[in-house]
Amino acid sequence: MKPEANSKVVIVGAGFGGLLCARDLDGFETRDRRSVHVTLIDRHDYHTFQPLLYQVATSLLEPLDVAYPIRKIFRGSKNIHVRQAMVERVDFERKVVCSSDGAEHSYDMLVLATGSTTNFFGNEAIEASSFGVKDLSEALQLRNHVLACLERSVEFADPEERRRLLTFVVCGGGPTGVEFAGALAELLDLVVPAEYPELQREECQIHLIEGQERVLGPFHPSLSAYAGRVLEGKGVKLHLGVLVKEATESRVVTGDGEVIECGTIMWSAGVKPADLGDGCAAQKNKGKRIQVDRWLRLVEHPEVFAIGDVACVPEDPRGIPMLAQPAIQQGGYAAARIREIVEGKDPAGAAPFEYKDKGTMATVGKNAAVVQLGKLRIRGFAGWVAWMALHIFYLIGFRNRLSVMLSWAGYFFGRDRPSRIMTSPAGDSLSASVDEELKP
């Protein structure tokens, strides 16, 4: 590809991958003063720190703690241009990205970094009746709903109906499900005895349903067992090796026929690539991830990169795990190839992308986390300290870091969940609809 004096790069998505890619292109200029004009498009005006959304959903953190304005990150940048818009279509022939506000963004090089979304496996009933935690709106909706269930149950005289409202079902025993279940148990421990004298803590139940025989499948079995024990110690009822057969707003039926009457269903049993669907006619693998070559380029369109959750790298047929780390590494990798292209080099001359597993971790509650770094396995309090340090380090921005530390300090030393407020820009429609839904 012949380099242009000022190549146009469009990055779709400002998650970990897209954001890191844009950062690595910020201020880039070759010796002969060739540069890149980058347009970074996201449907939100903020970057979301997804790994902590479950803490927003359980009233520990506020939206601003896990969201950061994208324009602020690139304040003063000469070549990074931020757009808040929904991308609807990519025209690979004309090399144009079309967004829902009617604008067209032409590109010389394109980076697709649209991330992933909750996968309900086509089950519309489950989708309609359950909550995800893949973005900030979902996390806030779930928080509002959990708090509303507590508030509403106070008014119910019928003990069965109360118990139903106070039963929470978590579908999926991966990191998100485990972290949410642990944090929810701690929220109930903290809030119900102290602030709901009308309720008994024992009336509240949390069920976790996981298709595999153990929680935290990607971790070593000993860590899975530890996490399971911690959850059970918190009163979470584990249903292992069991699938969800059907779900409505008031009950979940498992594959082995058990019926769980409940007021809340949290769904974290799957994610799928949030690609542009029919608007992006790229070759996809079975899991709908976009097939890329070993340099993360679309086979038919070598000027287009796909990174993060949306991309399927050839090495691994199942694909690299859909986590922040691979996205960050791929964002940096794609930026390096784009710089080479502008410098007139062939990106295929570079070493193919290789994922360096820097380890995974999950927290099961206060003082309890599991960390897996190659053969090193840490659990308990030490794991929790490692988990906290890493997450604070990765949170962008001084204020976010400080605010999160304050919240966590309050949670560790005191016993507090500061964010127990139901807010909704939609006015009273929320509480009205909750009232309607939960009416005796």
Add this chain to the structure above:
Amino acid sequence: MKPEANSKVVIVGAGFGGLLCARDLDGFETRDRRSVHVTLIDRHDYHTFQPLLYQVATSLLEPLDVAYPIRKIFRGSKNIHVRQAMVERVDFERKVVCSSDGAEHSYDMLVLATGSTTNFFGNEAIEASSFGVKDLSEALQLRNHVLACLERSVEFADPEERRRLLTFVVCGGGPTGVEFAGALAELLDLVVPAEYPELQREECQIHLIEGQERVLGPFHPSLSAYAGRVLEGKGVKLHLGVLVKEATESRVVTGDGEVIECGTIMWSAGVKPADLGDGCAAQKNKGKRIQVDRWLRLVEHPEVFAIGDVACVPEDPRGIPMLAQPAIQQGGYAAARIREIVEGKDPAGAAPFEYKDKGTMATVGKNAAVVQLGKLRIRGFAGWVAWMALHIFYLIGFRNRLSVMLSWAGYFFGRDRPSRIMTSPAGDSLSASVDEELKP
């Protein structure tokens, strides 16, 4: 009235008045062990610090900074019972309060503290096309809208359409209008040059329309003049002695025929008591405030108190100003009378309620506020320091205080508006509807 062994008190509304009244009844017990069972009902599960909502609307503070869970305030209390519900009706004969979740709360003594809401004076077109800042939902909606106007205007090539989107009209020159206009001007000063290279600050305009000949009518004319000068120095165009004749989503027409094309209308030109309407057949004055006697009791129902914005005290035909201070004083006064009733005393034996004016203040921007304490008048930086100290003092809770101080420090020393994120529990419907509304 014969005192009961355990009198039932219902307080409707957990604003400044209702909250203070409940606090003063928390743990109350007579010498012969008579007590009060208090039910505090609010439509939200949090108390709102209304005077700072305009800072949420202008991206300086987060929801949690101005909202505090009511149950947390009364954590561990033996006699204060919190309910989140909409009150629909009061049956004075049966002495029952009915809420929208179907529950009935019977009372021996009732305190109506429902506060006030935005008054559009019956003009539905204005109501449909403008934003208020009377509760947290409204403040977040306004914030989202202001940020969306900036984001959308970037895509518009037509300079007239851009200018319209970047024109903000504030209706009403009372404290809320003045504070919002000043804070909005500073937000634009800060954000537009640094983060919207596609826009010029000069394209953004703020108009403030006030029916009286000066802003801040309740203040001394010299302070009004100072506030007006500060606003004009920030580029706010003042339209004084002018009424709003009509408003649609894209324009405001003033009484003297001027047409202002705009993208945002903020309405703070009036408030009205948020009483229960037909559901509360109490005698009301011309301004719809509930008529009370000099002991804040309904004339026909001496066991019912009305306090704060919703009440009209006989001394002053226009009523005491609808501010936090009178509500706080009346909340304490009503609690004292309720305690006397339980003790078997006649509340009419007490001195009638007398409002002690502790002064008013308003901030026009960084380093600029006006304070009026009787004959003492402070303005400028000294006024601003007084304003800050008082507001931090009154904010409930350590975390709120610390978080607000951090935000304000960032604003004063650095130059930052941390909360520039558009969040909505309603998912993408917000950005979708904004897209729709603002489409080229």
